[in-house]
Amino acid sequence: MERGAIDIADLDGPFDLQATVESGQSYLWNRADGGTYETLHAHGGDEWYATVVDPIPGVTDERVPVRVRQVGGVHDGTVEWEASTDAVPLLTHLLRLDDDLDAIVASMPDLPLLERAFDRYEGMRLTRDPAFPCLISFICSAQMRVARIHGMQRRLRETYGDVAPLDGEPYHAFPTPGQLAARTEAELRELSLGYRAPYVKETATMVDDGEAHPREAAGLPYEDARESLTRFVGVGDKVADCVALFSLGYLEAVPLDTWIRTTIEEYYPDCACGSYAETSHAIRAQFGGEYAGYAQTYVFYHLRAGGE
Numbered sequence: 001m002e003r004g005a006i007d008i009a010d011l012d013g014p015f016d017l018q019a020t021v022e023s024g025q026s027y028l029w030n031r032a033d034g035g036t037y038e039t040l041h042a043h044g045g046d047e048w049y050a051t052v053v054d055p056i057p058g059v060t061d062e063r064v065p066v067r068v069r070q071v072g073g074v075h076d077g078t079v080e081w082e083a084s085t086d087a088v089p090l091l092t093h094l095l096r097l098d099d100d101l102d103a104i105v106a107s108m109p110d111l112p113l114l115e116r117a118f119d120r121y122e123g124m125r126l127t128r129d130p131a132f133p134c135l136i137s138f139i140c141s142a143q144m145r146v147a148r149i150h151g152m153q154r155r156l157r158e159t160y161g162d163v164a165p166l167d168g169e170p171y172h173a174f175p176t177p178g179q180l181a182a183r184t185e186a187e188l189r190e191l192s193l194g195y196r197a198p199y200v201k202e203t204a205t206m207v208d209d210g211e212a213h214p215r216e217a218a219g220l221p222y223e224d225a226r227e228s229l230t231r232f233v234g235v236g237d238k239v240a241d242c243v244a245l246f247s248l249g250y251l252e253a254v255p256l257d258t259w260i261r262t263t264i265e266e267y268y269p270d271c272a273c274g275s276y277a278e279t280s281h282a283i284r285a286q287f288g289g290e291y292a293g294y295a296q297t298y299v300f301y302h303l304r305a306g307g308e
Contacts, residue, residue, distance in 0.1 A: 001167045002086055006079040006097065013101025014074035016123030020095055021049055023301040024146050025127045025246045027137040027153040028174065037147040040305070046071050052157075052164045052173040054130055057215070059093045063173060065166040066090065074123035084166060096125045109288045113267055114295055117302035126297060127246050131214040132207060133174040134247035139203060139234040140196050141242070146304070148192075155191040156180070180204035199234025206232060218248045223277075225250060237276045245293040254284050254296040259303050 008015045021029045022037055030036055032048040048069045055061050066083040068091060079097075081087045092098050105118050129137075133153070140152045153174070160179045161172040180188075181204040188197035206212050212232065217225040225248065229240035241255035254260065256276060264271050264283055271282035287295035 001082055001084060003080075003082050004086070004088065005081070006088060006091065008070075008072070008075060008077050008079065011097055011101075012099070012103065013105070014123035015070070015077075015079065015095075015097065015101075015125060016074045016121065017049065017068065017070040017079065017095075018045060018047075019121045019124035019301065020127065022146075023121070023124055023297060024304065025297060026129050026134075027146075027150045028129055028133055030154060037150045050166075050171055052161070052171050053090060053094065054133075054173060054176075056090075056093065056130055060085070060090055063162075063164055064090055065164040065171045065173075067166065082166065084164075093128050096128060099125055101125060104291045104294055107288060107291060108295055109286070111286075113263070113299060113302075114287070116307065117295075117298035120307055121298060121301055124298065124301065126251065126294060128249060129247045130174070131218075131243065131247045132177060135203065135214045135229075135232060135235070135239075135243050136174075136180070136200055138239045138242040138246075139199050139232070140193060141239070142196065142234075152191065152193060159191060175204075177204045177207035181208040196234060202233040203235070214243055214247070217244065222250050222252055226253070237280070241280070245297075251291050251293045252284055252289060253293045254280055254287060256280055256283070257300070259300050260296060263299055263303065 029049045029051045046069050048067050050067045052063060052065045054063055064084055066081060066087050068079060068081045071078050071080055081091060108114055137149065137153050141149045157172040157174055160175040163170045164173050180200060183201060185197045185201055188200055193200060214229060217228040220228060225244050226237060226240045229235055229243050238255050238257055241253045244250040245253040245255065256279060268283065268286050271279060271286050273279045273282050284292040
């Protein structure tokens with residue numbers, strides 16, 4: 001096992017680990033105290049978070065179990081890690097530690113709601129989750145609270161995922177497409193997936209059979225990438241936007257979930273243009289275009305956590 005630390009002062013901008021991994025972007029991390037998405041600690045706390053990362057092209061060729069925690073503040077603290085290999089490149093990728101967050105925030109339009117959200121959750125960054133687990137997570141997200149979405153993904157890992165030990169402690173990887181495709185709809189329903197169970201099975205089968213993979217959308221023009229992702233069973237425009245934003249790096253994507261639609265109604269009614277595509281285009285422009293997904297995620301977390 002290897003250990004190390006990343007100095008937040010060396011990053012371009014602040015970093016808040018808890019806000020980043022518990023803001024509704026990722027459902028692949030477990031907090032050591034068992035309270036992931038259930039309780040928030042003042043100033044983020046210093047709890048360990050763990051995940052198992054499957055190979056990511058250009059980042060790692062092997063499966064990596066990793067633990068990470070933040071000690072100290074969002075400007076001058078450290079990100080301590082333990083992993084089966086050097087985790088710095090992996091964490092830099094997953095938690096977007098290579099983003100110039102100061103520049104991104106400075107580029108945002110002068111909107112009071114955004115300013116309040118940025119001030120309250122200073123240091124929250126977007127994620128780059130592996131594509132298949134991200135896709136399955138958001139297929140399961142329909143009409144669900146974030147804590148229940150996380151619970152579904154935890155049960156999938158613990159029931160069907162391979163064990164990847166770290167320092168003698170077992171962690172579970174996310175199931176492979178083949179492992180999920182082999183399950184029956186009834187088995188998946190037993191894990192509380194409900195009507196999402198056939199969507200998960202059929203999408204996993206598509207990937208396992210080589211019919212399609214969510215990574216194939218990467219590099220396409222944004223609108224084409226969103227359309228490509230809707231090929232998967234159970235994936236509409238909103239889920240496709242989530243995968244585009246939180247896995248594939250389309251920072252302009254703005255998933256139109258309930259919270260953002262409410263934000264549009266209350267704060268930016270001129271952006272309510274009827275269709276998903278037209279409303280999406282309007283709110284992306286309202287939120288500054290290139291980094292509109294950052295604005296969306298801050299607003300989502302700010303409102304969901306009772307900030308207004």
